[in-house]
Amino acid sequence: MGVAIATDGLRRGYRRKRGAGEVLALDDFSIEIGEREIHGLLGPNGAGKSTLVKILSTVLLPTAGRAAVLGHDVVAETAKVRRDIGLVLGGDRGFYDRISARRNLAFWGALYRMNGREVRRRSADVLERVGLAEVADRNVESFSRGMKQRLHLARGLLHSPAVLFLDEPTAGLDPVAASAFRRLVLDTRAEGRTLLLATHDMDEAAALCDRVTLIDRGKRLLTAATAEVGDLLGNDEYVVFAHPDDRLAAALAGLPCVLAVTESNGNRHVHVGDSAGTATVLRWLLDHGVLDARRSRPTLEEVYMRTIGDRGMRV
Numbered sequence: 001m002g003v004a005i006a007t008d009g010l011r012r013g014y015r016r017k018r019g020a021g022e023v024l025a026l027d028d029f030s031i032e033i034g035e036r037e038i039h040g041l042l043g044p045n046g047a048g049k050s051t052l053v054k055i056l057s058t059v060l061l062p063t064a065g066r067a068a069v070l071g072h073d074v075v076a077e078t079a080k081v082r083r084d085i086g087l088v089l090g091g092d093r094g095f096y097d098r099i100s101a102r103r104n105l106a107f108w109g110a111l112y113r114m115n116g117r118e119v120r121r122r123s124a125d126v127l128e129r130v131g132l133a134e135v136a137d138r139n140v141e142s143f144s145r146g147m148k149q150r151l152h153l154a155r156g157l158l159h160s161p162a163v164l165f166l167d168e169p170t171a172g173l174d175p176v177a178a179s180a181f182r183r184l185v186l187d188t189r190a191e192g193r194t195l196l197l198a199t200h201d202m203d204e205a206a207a208l209c210d211r212v213t214l215i216d217r218g219k220r221l222l223t224a225a226t227a228e229v230g231d232l233l234g235n236d237e238y239v240v241f242a243h244p245d246d247r248l249a250a251a252l253a254g255l256p257c258v259l260a261v262t263e264s265n266g267n268r269h270v271h272v273g274d275s276a277g278t279a280t281v282l283r284w285l286l287d288h289g290v291l292d293a294r295r296s297r298p299t300l301e302e303v304y305m306r307t308i309g310d311r312g313m314r315v
């Protein structure tokens, strides 16, 4: 598998107002992302995710270092990079509300220098793919958030780019719309594209990404296969069970082998240091009538919380 995206020592500073120094949004950031990979970029607010996506999509210049997409330098070969990439942003940005979805795409097609016939053919194709064919002639202002997000994806795919950047694509979507959107994202990978997905949503990253990178204060903290990310926490194990009783969780937290008890999505996660601790906790839970407890490796969210810490709570 070839390399689709490569950065080497990438650095980007922003000058603060009134001569108060510089913010380093990216600091010696190096990474390689393979062709056909879905790569997740995770980090708290201000970590540098959007800055990286902007540099890779030729919207912003780096202060130092190099970045290339499909072997083309993002500074020296902007036109070639733009031909190969699509950008999918989240939120309401980026469309003319008072014209139809189809006319919005025609506008973008002209920016990509596609000819009229090609734009009509590709627009019909991508609108169909994202499930908007029947509403293609309605003004975008009448679209729900989920429909607008699918239109963002249609726009990103219009010129059939090999590499797609998605920046918070499901922010603000309800769970059904987000899940429909994720299925579309997986379809685009099945067509052979490479995807870089900046997100705050751990479940989304775990469900979609082959590998993930954690970034904080402009630095790359780790890159790992999503399925193996739990191994980064060494021998740590978790016992997971669903039980509403806070007193039971508090009693459990008092056991010497238990490091912490947290709650997520209605489940209790008991953090233990090793497999002996896991056995003790499973026995204790059985004795207290909890039958659904199971052993688990640290999840992506737990690795994120342990690596980035409390600041990650503010995402």
Ligand SMILES: Nc1ncnc2c1ncn2[C@@H]1O[C@H](COP(=O)(O)OP(=O)(O)OP(=O)(O)O)[C@@H](O)[C@H]1O
Binding pocket: 014, 015, 023, 024, 025, 043, 044, 045, 046, 047, 048, 049, 050, 051, 052
């Ligand atoms: N135009 C700008 N001028 C000055 N500082 C900026 C500018 N854009 C970004 N920054 C700063 O650079 C750092 C990285 O910002 P960036 O938007 O890349 O982070 P992010 O990880 O995308 O955050 P979020 O999750 O909130 O979108 C932050 O400290 C931010 O305040």
